[in-house]
Amino acid sequence: MWEILRTYLAVDVWLAIILIVFGAFSLAVIPRKPNWFMGYRTSLACKNQDTWVFAHKHFGKQMIIFGLIYTVLIFVRVILLDNDAATWVVGLIIAAQVVSVLLALIPTEPALRKEFDKDGIRRR
Numbered sequence: 001m002w003e004i005l006r007t008y009l010a011v012d013v014w015l016a017i018i019l020i021v022f023g024a025f026s027l028a029v030i031p032r033k034p035n036w037f038m039g040y041r042t043s044l045a046c047k048n049q050d051t052w053v054f055a056h057k058h059f060g061k062q063m064i065i066f067g068l069i070y071t072v073l074i075f076v077r078v079i080l081l082d083n084d085a086a087t088w089v090v091g092l093i094i095a096a097q098v099v100s101v102l103l104a105l106i107p108t109e110p111a112l113r114k115e116f117d118k119d120g121i122r123r124r
Helices: 002-028 049-079 086-115
Strands: none
Touching (some): 049 086
């Protein structure tokens, strides 16, 4: 039983690290021009350089936030490891893993639409 829990814990820790690193990478290394091969690629994000940079920065911050949330959930799971409540924490972590990228996309697109019009021109 401990071996299985240790394996799940290792996977969870790596996922949290990957999300944080991916988010930091998205903030720090933005591809020079909008393209459909690498980066945050939605039609509004690819309109121009301004929307491209904004989308990458917003998305990167969201990924870091989700990585930090995972880290907190992992610590809660470790604290509750010998408790029956650990089961629902494992379920919560698995559910969060499944939807994390989509949840990072959800606030990024409205933020893009709020900041830019449909042609990619900044509203402010």
